[in-house]
Amino acid sequence: MDIDYTAEEIAFRDEVRAFIAENHTAEVKAKSAKSMTGYIDKEDHIAWQKALYKKGWIAPNWPVEHGGPGWSATQKYIYETEMMRAGTLRPVAFGLKMVAPVIMEFGTEEQKAKYLPDILATNVWWCQGYSEPGSGSDLASLQTRAIPDGDDYIVNGSKIWTTMAQRADLIFCLVRTSTEGKRQEGISFLLIDMKTPGIKVEPIVLMDQTEAPNQEVNQVFFQDVRVPQANRIGKENDGWTVAKYLLEFERGNAYAGGLQGGVAKIRDIAKQERADGGRLIDDPAFAAKLAQLEVTTEAVQFTELRTLSALGAGQRVGASSSILKCQGSSMVQEIGELTVEATAYYASPFDRGVLDPGANVEPIGPAYAPAAAGRYFNQRKATIYGGSNEVQHEIVAKRILGM
Numbered sequence: 001m002d003i004d005y006t007a008e009e010i011a012f013r014d015e016v017r018a019f020i021a022e023n024h025t026a027e028v029k030a031k032s033a034k035s036m037t038g039y040i041d042k043e044d045h046i047a048w049q050k051a052l053y054k055k056g057w058i059a060p061n062w063p064v065e066h067g068g069p070g071w072s073a074t075q076k077y078i079y080e081t082e083m084m085r086a087g088t089l090r091p092v093a094f095g096l097k098m099v100a101p102v103i104m105e106f107g108t109e110e111q112k113a114k115y116l117p118d119i120l121a122t123n124v125w126w127c128q129g130y131s132e133p134g135s136g137s138d139l140a141s142l143q144t145r146a147i148p149d150g151d152d153y154i155v156n157g158s159k160i161w162t163t164m165a166q167r168a169d170l171i172f173c174l175v176r177t178s179t180e181g182k183r184q185e186g187i188s189f190l191l192i193d194m195k196t197p198g199i200k201v202e203p204i205v206l207m208d209q210t211e212a213p214n215q216e217v218n219q220v221f222f223q224d225v226r227v228p229q230a231n232r233i234g235k236e237n238d239g240w241t242v243a244k245y246l247l248e249f250e251r252g253n254a255y256a257g258g259l260q261g262g263v264a265k266i267r268d269i270a271k272q273e274r275a276d277g278g279r280l281i282d283d284p285a286f287a288a289k290l291a292q293l294e295v296t297t298e299a300v301q302f303t304e305l306r307t308l309s310a311l312g313a314g315q316r317v318g319a320s321s322s323i324l325k326c327q328g329s330s331m332v333q334e335i336g337e338l339t340v341e342a343t344a345y346y347a348s349p350f351d352r353g354v355l356d357p358g359a360n361v362e363p364i365g366p367a368y369a370p371a372a373a374g375r376y377f378n379q380r381k382a383t384i385y386g387g388s389n390e391v392q393h394e395i396v397a398k399r400i401l402g403m
């Protein structure tokens with residue numbers, strides 16, 4: 001994309017670059033390069049986020065009154081692009097990008113004062129308790145019960161696919177507070193301290209084989225868990241409205257910078273790999289595939305910029321977040337696939353040991369090879385989490401195209 005930045009914007013870009021060079025350590029970069037899930041050690045995430053917080057940059061989309069930097073759309077774009085280009089850790093979304101906007105919109109003043117400063121400063125790690133065994137796409141069928149008992153609720157049930165629950169201090173949960181009327185009308189949105197007695201977290205190992213304690217997803221069990229009613233966001237039985245609002249933010253994630261980073265990496269690999277006696281990058285069939293990915297990445301970027309400017313003008317992300325989710329997540333997978341293709345035979349050995357944090361085993365093949373296959377497998381998740389792409393297509397058809 002060709003943008004003429006003003007002198008101030010160029011100065012801002014240089015400041016972002018200098019900040020990254022100073023704070024995103026080589027060690028963290030090396031760990032990220034091996035990570036298949038996008039997560040590395042918890043303390044590394046916290047240290048990076050606290051550095052961003054100290055600089056006042058941790059929450060580009062938060063309003064100034066809650067600690068946002070008050071940036072223009074162009075500054076946000078520069079910031080995101082520079083972070084992605086440098087391959088920095090992504091700030092963990094559950095607190096900053098998911099539950100925080102919900103608390104700002106539906107929380108009481110006490111709840112805002114209690115939760116938002118800790119989210120901003122990365123004093124707490126959140127996880128998301130929406131899906132249940134049997135309730136994923138059909139989320140309104142969820143059965144985890146919260147029954148009033150004095151000033152509390154007693155919660156019983158189970159949540160599944162809960163990302164990084166083993167690291168979380170708090171979980172935001174959808175619970176059933178009524179079985180009367182329409183299913184959507186009996187749901188409430190609760191914030192639960194993960195240390196409350198009666199909560200058990202069990203790891204689920206996915207096909208990338210990342211095991212405890214670094215597993216990506218879990219099942220969380222609630223047995224007679226006592227939760228103050230004061231932890232409910234919004235009115236009782238009005239949690240569906242809150243839940244949908246949060247999903248707009250979850251699905252409207254920024255993909256373009258990451259996609260650009262992925263395309264750049266393939267280009268780099270293709271300059272080193274061989275094909276028909278020459279460089280892979282000079283192979284016309286391969287170059288055409290790479291060019292197609294670049295074009296689509298640019299289209300995703302423009303859609304995101306449109307969304308950013310609408311947000312800047314005070315509009316909601318709305319159903320257009322489903323377009324971003326479908327296109328962005330499909331592109332993540334296409335880039336993973338072309339990375340494996342470019343890496344060729346060296347993508348085949350899947351040696352978990354090489355990828356373990358702190359492993360000092362020599363990889364088979366070049367440094368970019370060992371994570372390629374594991375990432376490819378892990379990326380199957382992208383078209384499922386946050387609501388599967390099939391379901392997003394239905395939302396686009398109904399709410400945008402009016403079909």
Ligand SMILES: Cc1cc2nc3c(=O)[nH]c(=O)nc-3n(C[C@H](O)[C@H](O)[C@H](O)COP(=O)(O)OP(=O)(O)OC[C@H]3O[C@@H](n4cnc5c(N)ncnc54)[C@H](O)[C@@H]3O)c2cc1C
Nearest residue numbers: 128129130131136137161162163381384385386387388390
């Ligand atoms: C890696 C990963 C991390 C996740 N993290 C979290 C998390 O932190 N918190 C959380 O709450 N959830 C999380 N999820 C769960 C995720 O939101 C659900 O997996 C997703 O909503 C799909 O639900 P399901 O798995 O029950 O599949 P199902 O709903 O059973 O769907 C099975 C298949 O049927 C298709 N299908 C279902 N309904 C329709 C329809 N109406 N039209 C067309 N096709 C349909 C789906 O597209 C899918 O292909 C995560 C999932 C993954 C894979």
